[in-house]
Amino acid sequence: MAKILVFNNDSDRMETYYRGENEAMPYNANRTLTVGEFRGSSGSPTLWTTKRAMQSFNTTRNLFGGPIPVGFAFKRPWEGGHGTQSQHYAGVAFDAGQALSNSERNRLRNTAVNSRSLELCRTSISYTYMGSF
Secondary structure: OEEEEEEEOOOOEEEEEEEOOOOEOOOOHHHOOEHHHHHOOOOOOEEEEEHHHHHHHHHHHHHHOOOOOEEEEEOOHHHOOOOOOOOOOEEEEEEEOOOOOHHHHHHHHHHHHHHOHHHHHOOEEEEOOOEEO
């Protein structure tokens, strides 16, 4: 069971949830992102994110029109990431698309950029071999 802290940007308050690895993340629509996917390989008993990050994922997933494979969205700095690359996975960035073809990763990136949901929610999606935005 994970303790999940969510900053609710609308109320300026932290919310606390307790969820199993196979349950949906708080504010996640249609169970498209589980706690286990969000956590990845992090050993932290406490995870954190923002309501806007979850809403951004929901919007991007809806516009993409298919599953978005997420390797992880939460890692503490000492738990690693992409080696010498970005280490910004603190609950508001999603390492996504590793299981997609190059053309599907490009479509996902274009969907996210064109929707502006990531920019508006101050969230990012990182793509293996594609950098981040």
